[in-house]
Amino acid sequence: MLKGKKIVLGITGSIAAYKACIIIRELVKRGAEVQVVITPAGKEFITPITLSALTQKPVISEFFSQRDGTWHSHVALGLWADAMLIAPCTASTLGKMVHGIADNMLITTYLSMKAPVFVAPAMDLDMYAHPSTQENLSTLTKRGNHIIEPQSGFLASGLEGKGRMEEPERIVDTLDAFFEPQSLAGKNIMITAGPTYEKIDPVRFIGNYSSGKMGFALAEECARRGAMVTLIAGPVALKTVHPHIYRIDVDSCEEMYQAAVTYFPETDVAILCAAVADFKPAQIAPQKIKREKDELTIRLQPTHDIAAALGEMKKGGQHLVGFALETNDEQQNALSKLKRKNLDFIVLNSLRNEGTCFQSDENQITILSKTGRKGFEKKDKGLVAKDIINEVEQMI
Secondary structure (H helix, E strand, C coil): CCCCCEEEEEECCCHHHHHHHHHHHHHHHCCCEEEEEECCCHHHCCCHHHHHHHHCCCCECCCECCCCCCECCHHHHHHHCCEEEEEEECHHHHHHHHHCCCCCHHHHHHHHCCCCEEEEECCCHHHHHCHHHHHHHHHHHHCCCEECCCCCCCCCCCCCCCCCCCCHHHHHHHHHHHCCCCCCCCCEEEEEECECCEEEECCEEECCCCCCHHHHHHHHHHHHCCCEEEEEECCCCCCCCCCCEEEEECCCHHHHHHHHHHHHHHCCEEEECCECCCEEECCCCCCCCCCCCCCCCCCEEECCCHHHHHHHHCCCCCEEEEEEEECCCHHHHHHHHHHHCCCCEEEEEECCCCCCCCCCCEECCEEEECCEEEECCCEEHHHHHHHHHHHHHHHC
């Protein structure tokens, strides 16, 4: 979606400045026209000659291009661009952007920019975590700027991986996604993802191997297409990225059920991707169970059937998509679930397909509906999400 787009790339004085070459190469590869604006400090890390060779355009750094009085118009750049990307963006530049300190060409261009602005911060963790930096990032977000930060796991502080610039390919992916047609604009989509944990005692639970990757990929794909997404997520080590995703974290089936029935009435489409436990302990021990006997018997009782409950609640104009993970008689079992739970279509996964399903980055699915069957090749879950949402769009 970047073909023919005009991108102003701002480069600041960060050690990550060398990655701007990769960003330029990827933008050009996807058909974009790139104009680099670099700060004086940025030229200490990468030469304008290198950047100009990649963009086939002179790099802009100073207000005046020559000693004869000719100058670069930041206003003209602001009108020319379809988007501005500042990558890497230092803490100093963040502060100048927030407070309008126009002491270099990059900041004056930013202040004149009429197009959307994307910012990829790059600094050490201490600088990133400082309240001044956090306040500046928050202010820029409130003003409509798009902050691109790394997708990484969580430490107890929630700051693992923060500060470093996101990888160039994902930065460009973010711009690419921004320009995608908003085919789901105005739609509310609810998605369940990940496992549920059913407590045995304060330290043990019954669960499964679901990583939540498929559900999170679906949420991001729906949001990229313009939908407002409610993501009800079991306990997983994943982050959401798109600002149109409202995330609700739960642990148990009971919590997921309560959230689902609460939000479903306002939903156009619900996609039930979570691997919900079918049973839970009838009683939860108040203290850790000690190993005092050779055997331990745990009596189980059924959990809520979320798909069936929503199938009964479904009204005209609403659509319900389910998932089925099977180990045998796959198609027969999936079609039975489709009918019993009033689903519009069901996504069938099979554990017979090695390297798919739980914990994997890839999946191989079959979509079954009352009118037919459609099989797909094994592929990355992000691409699988596109296939599934394409089917959703045809349905609505």
